[in-house]
Amino acid sequence: MSILALIAQQGELKSSALEAVSVANQIAQKADMQLIAVYIGPPLADQLKRLEGFGIEKIVVFESEAVTYYQNDICVPILQKLVTEFDIKVIIGSATSIGKEVCASIAAKLDAELIQDCIEVDWDDGLQAKKPIFAGKIISDISFTNMPAIISVRPNILPVIRNREGAPEIIKREMPHVPHAKSIKNIVREAKSGVELTEAKVIVAGGRGIGGPENWPVLQELCDVMGAALGASRSAVDAGWIHHTHQIGQTGKVVSPDLYIACGISGAIQHQAGMRNSKVVVAINKDPGAEIFSSCDYGIVGDLFEVVPLLTKEMRKLLS
Amino acid sequence: MKIVVLIKSVPDTASIFKVAEDNKFVVIGNPKFIMSPYDEYALEEAIKVKESVSGEVVVVSFGDENALEVMRTALAVGADSAILVENSDADSFTGKGVSKVLAAVIKTLSPNIIFAGKQAVDDDGCQVPERVAEILGISHASAVTRFELQGLTAEADREVEGGYCTMEITFPALCTVEKGINTPRYPTLPNIMKAKRKEIRKMTLEELNLSADDVRPGLTVNSISLPRQERLLKKLEGEIGAQVKQLTSILREEKIGL
Numbered sequence: 001m002s003i004l005a006l007i008a009q010q011g012e013l014k015s016s017a018l019e020a021v022s023v024a025n026q027i028a029q030k031a032d033m034q035l036i037a038v039y040i041g042p043p044l045a046d047q048l049k050r051l052e053g054f055g056i057e058k059i060v061v062f063e064s065e066a067v068t069y070y071q072n073d074i075c076v077p078i079l080q081k082l083v084t085e086f087d088i089k090v091i092i093g094s095a096t097s098i099g100k101e102v103c104a105s106i107a108a109k110l111d112a113e114l115i116q117d118c119i120e121v122d123w124d125d126g127l128q129a130k131k132p133i134f135a136g137k138i139i140s141d142i143s144f145t146n147m148p149a150i151i152s153v154r155p156n157i158l159p160v161i162r163n164r165e166g167a168p169e170i171i172k173r174e175m176p177h178v179p180h181a182k183s184i185k186n187i188v189r190e191a192k193s194g195v196e197l198t199e200a201k202v203i204v205a206g207g208r209g210i211g212g213p214e215n216w217p218v219l220q221e222l223c224d225v226m227g228a229a230l231g232a233s234r235s236a237v238d239a240g241w242i243h244h245t246h247q248i249g250q251t252g253k254v255v256s257p258d259l260y261i262a263c264g265i266s267g268a269i270q271h272q273a274g275m276r277n278s279k280v281v282v283a284i285n286k287d288p289g290a291e292i293f294s295s296c297d298y299g300i301v302g303d304l305f306e307v308v309p310l311l312t313k314e315m316r317k318l319l320s
Numbered sequence: 321m322k323i324v325v326l327i328k329s330v331p332d333t334a335s336i337f338k339v340a341e342d343n344k345f346v347v348i349g350n351p352k353f354i355m356s357p358y359d360e361y362a363l364e365e366a367i368k369v370k371e372s373v374s375g376e377v378v379v380v381s382f383g384d385e386n387a388l389e390v391m392r393t394a395l396a397v398g399a400d401s402a403i404l405v406e407n408s409d410a411d412s413f414t415g416k417g418v419s420k421v422l423a424a425v426i427k428t429l430s431p432n433i434i435f436a437g438k439q440a441v442d443d444d445g446c447q448v449p450e451r452v453a454e455i456l457g458i459s460h461a462s463a464v465t466r467f468e469l470q471g472l473t474a475e476a477d478r479e480v481e482g483g484y485c486t487m488e489i490t491f492p493a494l495c496t497v498e499k500g501i502n503t504p505r506y507p508t509l510p511n512i513m514k515a516k517r518k519e520i521r522k523m524t525l526e527e528l529n530l531s532a533d534d535v536r537p538g539l540t541v542n543s544i545s546l547p548r549q550e551r552l553l554k555k556l557e558g559e560i561g562a563q564v565k566q567l568t569s570i571l572r573e574e575k576i577g578l
């Protein structure tokens with residue numbers, strides 16, 4: 001009996017992958033199962049070394065430049081075979097956009113239950129997981145009663161823990177040839193630079209209070225000083241001030257940074273659905289009655305155009 | 321072009337949620353049921369495709385009687401017909417079971433494209449559409465932000481960590497949609513009137529020949545709880561400059577985000 005950890009693709013080992021592997025290691029120890037990992041994607045080369053210390057016995061590697069992003073017609077059959085080969089009972093992946101698609105596909109193929117976006121995972125005679133539902137208003141504590149059991153882990157919530165000796169055995173395999181029967185062909189178009197919201201330790205977010213797209217530099221400067229990612233409320237996105245990729249909330253991204261600085265954001269429930277898991281929330285808003293003040297750690301009542309530049313200045317002093 | 325849209329009726333997330341005494345059930349004050357927001361984008365995209373090439377849009381849902389109103393809305397927005405697999409116990413199904421129900425209905429329709437939301441905002445399950453596609457053996461693309469029909473294929477974008485990728489999709493295929501793909505239209509009064517005359521076809525699980533084993537959940541909910549809210553709720557005081565200095569020293573001392 002084994003556990004399979006899915007290592008996120010894209011030719012770079014992301015911290016979300018290491019978090020998933022850490023969870024898999026914990027479960028493998030508690031359940032006394034061996035831990036197998038699989039990687040399907042462009043060559044990882046030296047980065048494979050970063051997978052030491054997690055108690056992985058074998059990493060099965062399918063390397064090809066041709067599969068930069070997920071393709072279900074290639075990945076699902078590979079995973080299905082591994083499940084049989086290693087008698088896999090538990091599969092653990094990352095709840096990234098692609099990670100969730102992989103987990104859903106393989107779950108269907110195995111007729112297995114799946115819980116996406118888990119914020120806590122445990123083993124007690126079976127796999128257990130906690131997951132936010134109703135836009136994070138409720139946390140559901142769920143047990144699997146059947147195996148195989150599949151989960152994806154929400155990025156940036158659970159720690160990366162290396163607690164075992166020894167290097168994994170690396171098994172390189174040929175990428176299977178897939179006839180062009182299936183139809184999703186991936187073409188990479190662009191890779192954006194900058195800090196990614198879902199991996200960011202600090203997020204500075206702006207809402208309608210920033211007044212217009214010309215004012216983003218006020219927040220961007222603070223981002224640059226703090227190494228933060230820029231987020232936005234839906235109102236700012238819907239006004240056309242910034243691209244939807246920056247939106248945080250129920251219909252945007254779910255983030256969990258160490259520090260979330262909300263500037264000119266009222267704190268609507270749908271916005272909170274995306275940032276509720278931040279460790280520390282700072283709110284800057286000129287309305288003392290704004291909802292955000294009833295769910296933040298530190299609040300400053302004031303005009304963001306006065307507060308943010310001062311904060312940028314102080315942070316620059318502190319960090320230089 | 322035959323297009324199916326998967327639509328789920330969900331309690332409005334602005335409703336009040338409570339934990340019942342047995343720690344098991346979500347009690348909703350003033351329940352109001354709405355179309356899951358991502359499904360609105362899915363429906364809009366389907367109607368846009370239909371308008372560009374002609375065809376028909378069928379909305380399909382599995383739910384209890386609360387789903388009827390949402391199906392009616394979908395018809396008023398522009399769907400041609402609606403199928404509701406009605407079951408008073410639909411809430412107890414997991415993604416595994418729901419997807420089998422929906423796939424069984426869709427199999428009888430043989431659509432070219434299926435649109436669905438990227439997630440339902442009640443259980444945030446993030447799996448039903450992909451499962452449906454795998455059961456039907458067709459391609460799928462998740463969280464699509466742009467969909468453009470190009471003759472017999474379509475080009476679609478999705479967000480991935482650190483960028484986008486563009487896909488070429490041949491049919492049949494299923495796409496789940498992400499916010500930003502379009503702006504859903506509102507139903508007009510004449511269309512609301514017209515929709516009243518359209519029929520919502522009801523089906524039962526029995527008609528779909530699914531056995532109890534097929535749809536039995538492999539999960540149990542032990543308990544539900546409210547998220548830990550341990551915010552300090554500290555409003556800083558003094559003039560702005562002093563407040564900012566106080567904040568930075570807290571961040572420094574507590575090593576927050578540094």
Ligand SMILES: Cc1cc2nc3c(=O)[nH]c(=O)nc-3n(C[C@H](O)[C@H](O)[C@H](O)COP(=O)(O)OP(=O)(O)OC[C@H]3O[C@@H](n4cnc5c(N)ncnc54)[C@H](O)[C@@H]3O)c2cc1C
Binds near residue numbers: 206235285305
């Ligand atoms: C189905 C659904 C899904 C949704 N999904 C999302 C989502 O994913 N994300 C999301 O964010 N919202 C979402 N919303 C919208 C949400 O309900 C709110 O409308 C939105 O979050 C409000 O954005 P805001 O705080 O920027 O704007 P507002 O509510 O208008 O707040 C602006 C704030 O800025 C303050 N302000 C103005 N000027 C200044 C200044 N100079 N200095 C300091 N403060 C200032 C004001 O006091 C006010 O509090 C959703 C809504 C629905 C119905």
Ligand SMILES: Nc1ncnc2c1ncn2[C@@H]1O[C@H](COP(=O)(O)O)[C@@H](O)[C@H]1O
Binds near residue numbers: 329443446
């Ligand atoms: N009971 C259902 N009836 C119809 N469509 C559904 C149902 N459950 C889920 N879906 C579709 O699948 C999407 C994702 O749902 P989920 O996987 O539950 O997050 C939804 O946005 C709907 O399009």
